[in-house]
Amino acid sequence: MRMRSRLLPGLLVLGLAVASIVPSADAQKRGGTLTIVRPTDPVSLDPNLETTAPGAWVYFNMLEGLLTLDDKMQVKPLLATSYEVMSPTKVRFKLRPNVKFHDGTPFNAAAVKFTFDRALRGTPPARWASLAGSLDGAEVVDDLTVDVVTKEPYGPILRTLAMYCMGIVSPTAVQKQGADFSRAPVGTGPFKFVEWKTNTHVIIERNNDYWGDKALLDRVIFKVVPEEGARMIALQTGDADMVLFPSPAQLPALRKDSKFTVHETTGIRVVFAGFHAGMPPLDDVRVRQALLHAVDRKAILDNIMEGSAGPARGVLAPGVFGYKDMQLDKLYPFDRAKAKALLTQAGWTPGPDGIMVKGGQRLSLSWLAARGRYPKDGEITEAIQAMFKDVGVEAKVQVLEWAAVFQQVRANPFNHHMFTLGWVTSNADADYSLYALFHSKQVPPTGWNTSRYANPRVDTLVEQARRSLNQTEREKLYGEVQDILAKEMVWIPVYTTKEIIVTRSSVKGFHIHPVEYNLALWKTSVEK
Amino acid sequence: MLTFVVRRLLLAIPVLLGVVFVVMLTIDLLPGDAVTLMLGEHATKDAVAKLREHLGLDKPFAVRYLDYVARVARGDLGRSIQQNRPVAAELADAWPATLELTVAALLIAAAFGIAAGVASAVWPNSLFDALARLGSLFGLSMPIFWTGLVLIVIFSLWLNWLPVGGAGSLSHLVLPAVTLALPSVAMLARMTRSAVLDVLREDYVRTARAKGVGEILVLARHALRNAFIPIVTLLGLQSGQLMGGAVLTETVFAWPGLGRLMVKAIFARDYVLLQGAVLVFALAFVIINLLVDLSYGLLDPRVARQG
Numbered sequence: 001m002r003m004r005s006r007l008l009p010g011l012l013v014l015g016l017a018v019a020s021i022v023p024s025a026d027a028q029k030r031g032g033t034l035t036i037v038r039p040t041d042p043v044s045l046d047p048n049l050e051t052t053a054p055g056a057w058v059y060f061n062m063l064e065g066l067l068t069l070d071d072k073m074q075v076k077p078l079l080a081t082s083y084e085v086m087s088p089t090k091v092r093f094k095l096r097p098n099v100k101f102h103d104g105t106p107f108n109a110a111a112v113k114f115t116f117d118r119a120l121r122g123t124p125p126a127r128w129a130s131l132a133g134s135l136d137g138a139e140v141v142d143d144l145t146v147d148v149v150t151k152e153p154y155g156p157i158l159r160t161l162a163m164y165c166m167g168i169v170s171p172t173a174v175q176k177q178g179a180d181f182s183r184a185p186v187g188t189g190p191f192k193f194v195e196w197k198t199n200t201h202v203i204i205e206r207n208n209d210y211w212g213d214k215a216l217l218d219r220v221i222f223k224v225v226p227e228e229g230a231r232m233i234a235l236q237t238g239d240a241d242m243v244l245f246p247s248p249a250q251l252p253a254l255r256k257d258s259k260f261t262v263h264e265t266t267g268i269r270v271v272f273a274g275f276h277a278g279m280p281p282l283d284d285v286r287v288r289q290a291l292l293h294a295v296d297r298k299a300i301l302d303n304i305m306e307g308s309a310g311p312a313r314g315v316l317a318p319g320v321f322g323y324k325d326m327q328l329d330k331l332y333p334f335d336r337a338k339a340k341a342l343l344t345q346a347g348w349t350p351g352p353d354g355i356m357v358k359g360g361q362r363l364s365l366s367w368l369a370a371r372g373r374y375p376k377d378g379e380i381t382e383a384i385q386a387m388f389k390d391v392g393v394e395a396k397v398q399v400l401e402w403a404a405v406f407q408q409v410r411a412n413p414f415n416h417h418m419f420t421l422g423w424v425t426s427n428a429d430a431d432y433s434l435y436a437l438f439h440s441k442q443v444p445p446t447g448w449n450t451s452r453y454a455n456p457r458v459d460t461l462v463e464q465a466r467r468s469l470n471q472t473e474r475e476k477l478y479g480e481v482q483d484i485l486a487k488e489m490v491w492i493p494v495y496t497t498k499e500i501i502v503t504r505s506s507v508k509g510f511h512i513h514p515v516e517y518n519l520a521l522w523k524t525s526v527e528k
Numbered sequence: 529m530l531t532f533v534v535r536r537l538l539l540a541i542p543v544l545l546g547v548v549f550v551v552m553l554t555i556d557l558l559p560g561d562a563v564t565l566m567l568g569e570h571a572t573k574d575a576v577a578k579l580r581e582h583l584g585l586d587k588p589f590a591v592r593y594l595d596y597v598a599r600v601a602r603g604d605l606g607r608s609i610q611q612n613r614p615v616a617a618e619l620a621d622a623w624p625a626t627l628e629l630t631v632a633a634l635l636i637a638a639a640f641g642i643a644a645g646v647a648s649a650v651w652p653n654s655l656f657d658a659l660a661r662l663g664s665l666f667g668l669s670m671p672i673f674w675t676g677l678v679l680i681v682i683f684s685l686w687l688n689w690l691p692v693g694g695a696g697s698l699s700h701l702v703l704p705a706v707t708l709a710l711p712s713v714a715m716l717a718r719m720t721r722s723a724v725l726d727v728l729r730e731d732y733v734r735t736a737r738a739k740g741v742g743e744i745l746v747l748a749r750h751a752l753r754n755a756f757i758p759i760v761t762l763l764g765l766q767s768g769q770l771m772g773g774a775v776l777t778e779t780v781f782a783w784p785g786l787g788r789l790m791v792k793a794i795f796a797r798d799y800v801l802l803q804g805a806v807l808v809f810a811l812a813f814v815i816i817n818l819l820v821d822l823s824y825g826l827l828d829p830r831v832a833r834q835g
Contacts, residue, residue, distance in 0.1 A: 041792070043566075043610050124582040130571045182612065198621040199784035199792075200695060225693055225782040229677050233685050234692045406564065445573055 028509050032526040033219040037231045038244035041199050041224045046182035047165035048119050048126040056164050056517035057244065058202050058222055062102075063167025063187030066093055066112065066148075067158060069428060071265075071513045071520075073319040075162050079107065079188065085469050088153035089136075095144040099211045101170035102192040109146040113138040114171040116148075128165040131426050135160060153467040155474050156429035159321055163427050164517040190215040190522040199224055215522040216509070235260070235502060241526055242510075244519075246502040248308045248375070254502055261505050263512040266310045267497035268317040269424035271374045273367075273384055276417050277490045278452035281346070281363065288489050290342035292332035294391040295384055295492055299334075304379050305495055312493030314482055315433065319514040322430025322465075322478030326486040328493065339391040348392075356392040364394040365417035370405040374422040380494050381420045410444050419450060422497070428515065430478040435462045438485065451490035458484055533818065540814040547810045548600075548803055549593060555799040556589055562609045562797040583609055596803065608793075608801040615804035618789060623808055625695055626785035629777065630770045632705035637712035637766060642759065644713070645720020650747070652725060660717055667714030672773050676707040676780035693782035704781040708773050712766045719762050723755035730754075756827050764820035768813055 042055030047063065050056065066080035080093040099107040116137045119126035134154040139147040150157055160166070173186035184193050190210045194203040202222040206215045223240065225231045228247045234240040246254070246262075254260045275282045275291070282288055301311055314326030343356055343363070351357035355364065367385070371378030378399060385395040395418065400408075409419055425433045436447045439462050440454035458481055465477035501512050501519075510524040563579045564571065580586045584595070599606055605615035644664075648657040683690045683703060691700050727733060728751055736746050775787030786805050793802035 043796075044612070049612055124579045125575065127567060130567060130575045179612065197784065198618065199788050200782075223694060223782070224784075226779045226788070227673075227677070227693075227782070230680060230693050230780060230782065233680055237684055237688065237692060239692050403558070403565070 028216055028523075028525040029527060030216050030525070031218050032216075032528060033221060034217050034242060034507065034521065034524060034526050035221045035223060035240050036242040036244060037223045037225040037234050037240040039224070039226050039228070039231070042196075042202065044182040045185045045193070045196065045202070046169075047128055047167055048122065049182050051127045051131065051165050053244075053516055057519040058204065059167060059185055059187075060164050060189075060517060060519055061191040061204060061220070061521050062185060062189040062193060063169065064189045065161060065163070065166035065168060066095075067162040067166075069159070069162045069513075069515065069518065071511050071518075073321070073428060073514055075158050079112075079168055083158075086147065088467065088469060089134075089150045091148045091157055091469075092141065093146050093148060095146060096211065097144055099188050100209060101173065101188055102186045102207060103170050103173050105170055105172045107168065107170075107188050108143045109138075109140040110143075111168055111171050112146045112148075113140050114174070115168045118169075118174065128163070131163065131165070132160055133157075133427075133431075153469065155466050155468050155471075156321075156427055156431040157469070158471075159427045159429040164515065191220065194219070213522070216525040217521065220521055235504065238504065241507050242501060242503045244501055246500060248306070248500075251308065251500065251502075252306075259505055261503050261507065262500065263503065263510060264498050264500045265512045265514050266318055267424075267499045267516065268319050268428060268514055269374075269422050269497040270312050270315060270317055270493055271309075271377065271380070271420070271422040271495050271497065272312065272315070272491040272493045273381065274419045274421055274451050275490050275492075276414060276419075276450070276452055277488075278454075279417055281348075281358070281361075282365070282417055284346050285488055286342045286346040287348075287363075289332065290339040290346070290391065291388065291393065292328070292489055292492055293335045293339035293342065294393065295387050296334040297328075297492075297494060300380055300383055301495060304376050304383060308375060308500065309495035309498050312496050315437070315485060315491060315493060316425060316430055316482070317496045317514075320425045320428050320430055320433070321471075322434070322475055324479045324482040326482050326493075328486070331486060332489070336391050343391065343393075350392055354389075354392055355394045362394065363392065364396060366415075367395045367397045367418040367420070368405055368408060368416040369397055369399050369420035370402040371399050373402040373405070374420075375497065377420050377422070384492065384494075409450050412444050414444070414450060414452075421450065423448070424497075430474075430481075431462070431466050434458075434478060434481050435466055438462065438481070438490075453488075453490045455484060455488065533822075536818050536821070537814075540811070543814060544807060544810055545597065547806055548597065551803055551806050552593055552596070552799055553589070555794075555797055555802065558797065561585065562799070565797055566610060596800075600807070605804045605807075606800045608804075609798045610793075610796045610801070615801055618801060619786070619804050619808055622784060622786045622789045622805075625783060626771070626774050626778070626787060628701065629704055629708060629774055629783060629785060630767060632701055633708040633712065633770050633773075634763070634767055636705055636709035637716055637770075638763060640709075641713040641716025642720050644717040646724055646747070646752070648717065648721040649724035649728065652721075657721075660721075664714035664717050667710045670710070672707055672711070672776045673780050675710055676704070676777060679703050679707055680780075693780075695782075695784055704777050704783050707780070708770055708777045711773070712770060715766060716759070716762060720755065720759055723758045724751055727751045727755045753827065757824060760820055760823050760827065764816050767816050771809055771812065 040054045042050055042058060044050040045055055045059050047059060064078050066078060068076050068078040070076045079096050081096050082094045084092045086092050095109060101107055120129055120137055133156060134150040134152050136149045136151045139149060141147055167187050170186040174181050183196055190207055191204040192207045194205050196202045203219060205219045206217060225234055231243050232247050232250055235243045251262060255262050275288050277283060313328060316323040348356035348358045348363055351362060355362050369377060369381040381397055385397055388395050423433060436442050437449055438453050438458055439449060440459050442449040443452055444450060461477045461481045465474045468474050499512055499514060499516055503510060506527045508525050508527060513520060563576050563585060567575055607613060608615050608618055644660045648660045651657060680692055684692045690703050694700055733746060733750050736750050774785060775791060778785045778787040786808060790802060790805045793805060
C-alpha cells in the first residue's frame with residue numbers, strides 16, 4: 001500500500017550534494033593532534049553497549065547513521081541520500097554509493113539491516129533500543145536501497161534515525177572481532193579507531209578514504225582526567241586543547257582570557273519543579289498558577305545559574321522539533337500580589353503563622369529532590385522553597401541521593417506534592433517528551449507522567465502526532481498541546497541546560513552542538 | 529617454613545570468601561542498581577527486565593553469591609556488567625599501574641621516613657628533630673587530594689617541570705608517588721624515631737659503646753636491627769594504607785590503576801568488576817602480611833627458631 005501521495009507531497013529529497021568546503025577567512029590547516037580531557041573513560045565504543053557521553057563523544061566521530069542532526073538541529077542526510085515514505089510504517093532510503101567501512105568492506109543495505117537486527121534482536125537488546133520507540137528493523141530492497149520498518153506508524157522516525165547512537169557498523173568487523181568490537185568499532189566515519197588504553201586515553205585518526213570532506217586533524221586523543229581542578233590546569237599548561245565539562249566557576253575568567261575560547265549553546269534538557277496534579281491542593285489549577293507567579297525565575301537564572309544555563313520558555317528546549325515558546329514570562333510574570341489573589345480565589349486565607357489555610361488545612365507541600373543530579377538542582381529547590389514562603393506556601397523539602405529519588409519518582413503511587421527533575425528530549429522530537437510526560441496512560445512505571453496529568457484532548461493530540469508522518473501536521477499538533485499545557489501548568493520550568501566546552505584559542509573551526517553527545521571534530525583544526 | 533607459608537595461604541581462602549560476601553552484600557543494600565543506571569531515565573520497563581535477566585540480577589542474593597564463588601573457584605572472574613569485558617582483562621590493565629605507584633611510594637616512604645626518624649633519634653630535640661616533627665604533623669594532617677592539587681599547581685602550572693597527570697614516563701610517576709608517600713613518610717619518621725630512641729637506651733647499646741664500638745656501627749648493627757621489627761610491621765601496615773590512598777591519588781592524577789577501576793565500579797554498581805578488584809587488593813594484603821611475618825625471622829633469629 002503506497003500512501004506517499006496522501007502523506008507527503010511526492011518524493012522528498014534530502015539533498016545529494018556534498019557541500020564543498022568554503023574557504024573561510026582564516027583558512028584552516030590540515031594536520032595536528034587535538035588533545036581532549038574529560039572526566040571519565042567510555043563504558044564501550046559500541047553504541048549497543050554505550051549511550052552515555054564518554055563513549056558517544058568518541059564513536060560519534062567514527063560511526064555514521066543514515067541521517068544526522070546539524071548544529072541548527074535540522075535533519076541532514078549522511079549515509080542516506082534521500083527517503084520516501086512508502087506506508088505509515090515503512091520509509092524507504094536510498095543509500096550513498098561508494099562508501100567503504102574502515103576495514104575496506106562496502107557499506108550497503110545489508111549492513112543497515114545487520115546493524116538494526118544486531119541492536120534490536122540481540123540478547124540483550126542494545127542500550128539504545130528504549131530510545132528508538134517503534135523502530136522494528138530494516139529490509140533490504142537492493143544493494144543501495146533499504147526500507148526502515150516500524151511496529152506502528154511512528155512520526156519521530158527521522159529524528160530517531162538521526163540520533164548519535166544510530167551509527168551503522170561493519171558486519172564483517174563485528175563477526176570477526178566478536179566481543180572485542182566494543183573496544184575497537186569499525187564504521188564509515190571521518191575518523192577511525194587507533195588505540196584505547198583503559199582509563200588513560202582513546203586515540204582516533206583521520207580516515208583518509210572518507211567518502212566526504214576529509215577531516216583536518218591527523219589525530220584526536222581523548223584523555224581521562226577525573227579531577228575537575230586538574231582538567232582546568234591541563235588546559236592552562238597546554239597539556240590539553242579542549243576541556244569537556246569545564247569548571248563553571250572558572251568560566252567568567254576564561255571568557256575574558258584571549259588564550260581560551262568558551263564555546264556555548266543552549267542544550268536540549270529542561271530542569272523543572274514538577275507538581276503532582278492529582279494530589280490536593282495541586283489538583284486546583286489556580287493553586288498551580290499561583291505558584292508559577294510566586295517564583296522569580298529570572299533571579300534564579302541570574303543569581304544561581306550565573307550564565308551557565310538558559311531560560312526555560314516551556315516544557316521543551318528550543319532545539320527540539322515541535323517546540324513552541326509557551327510565553328511563560330507573559331502568562332506567569334513574577335508577581336506575588338497575583339499569586340496571593342489566585343490563592344484567595346481558590347479559597348485560601350492567611351493563617352496565624354503566615355501560611356495560607358483552607359478548612360483548617362495549612363498550604364504545606366512535600367517536595368522530593370536530589371542534589372547534584374542536574375546543575376544546581378538543590379540550590380534552585382531551596383530558592384523556590386523560600387519564594388513560596390513569601391506568598392504563604394510552605395514547602396517541606398526532602399533531599400535524597402539520586403538513586404533513591406529515581407526509585408520514588410518511578411513508583412506508583414507517588415506520595416509527594418512536588419519533585420525536582422530534568423528531562424532531555426533524547427531524539428530531539430517533541431513526541432519523546434510530550435507523549436511520555438503528559439499522556440494520561442504514561443503514569444509510572446509505564447512512562448514518565450510523574451505529574452499524573454490527565455487531559456483527554458492532550459491524549460488525542462499526542463497520539464495523532466505520534467502516528468502521523470507529516471512533519472508539518474505534527475508540528476501544529478504539538479503546538480496545540482503546548483498551548484493547553486501553558487494554561488494548565490503542571491511544572492515550573494526553571495532553566496534549559498547549556499552545553500559548554502572550553503578550548504585553547506589555537507583550536508579553530510570547532511562548533512558546539514546542542515546535543516551533548518554530538519561532538520563533531522572533522523572540521524576542527526589546531527594551530528601550533 | 530614451607531608448611532608455615534602453605535598454611536597461611538590456605539587461611540587466606542576463608543578471608544577472601546568473607547571479603548566477597550561483605551562487598552556483594554554492601555552493593556546489594558545500596559539503593560539503585562546497575563541496570564537502571566546503565567539504561568538511564570528513559571528505559572522501558574521491558575528493557576530493564578530483559579537486561580536484569582540477562583545479567584542474572586533477577587536471582588536472589590544467595591544464588592548470586594554461590595554462583596560467583598563457584599565461578600571464581602574455577603578461575604573465572606566473570607565479565608564486567610557495564611563493559612561486558614572479562615574482569616580479568618580489566619584487572620590486568622589496571623594492576624601494574626597501581627603496583628608501580630604503591631611500590632614507588634613505599635620506597636620513598638621507607639627511604640625518607642626511616643632516614644628522618646633515625647636522624648631525629650640520634651639528635652633528639654635538635655632543630656632538625658623539631659622541623660621533622662613539624663613536617664610529620666603536616667604530612668599526617670593534609671588530605672591526599674589536597675596535597676596532590678597543591679603539588680600540581682606548584683610543579684606543573686607554575687614551574688612547568690612535571691606533567692599534570694596520566695601515566696607513561698618516570699616524570700609522570702613523581703608527583704603521584706610523592707603525594708601518596710607523604711603521610712607514610714610522616715608516620716614512619718615518628719615511629720622510627722621512638723623505636724630507635726628506645727633501643728639506644730638499652731643496656732646492650734651502652735655495653736657496645738663501652739667496649740669502644742664506633743657510633744655508626746652501634747647504630748647499624750645494634751640499634752637499627754632491633755628497632756626494625758616495629759618499623760617493618762608499620763611498613764607492612766603502610767603498604768595497605770598506600771593501596772587505600774591510591775584510590776584518591778589515582779583520581780587526582782588520572783593514574784589508570786585499580787583504585788580508579790574500583791571507584792568506577794562502585795558508581796556503576798558493577799559488583800562483578802568491584803569484586804574482582806577487591807579480591808586483588810585482599811590477596812595483596814594477605815601476601816604483604818605473610819612477607820612481614822617472614823621478615824621477622826630474618827631480623828630476629830629468635831622468631832625463626834620458634835618456627
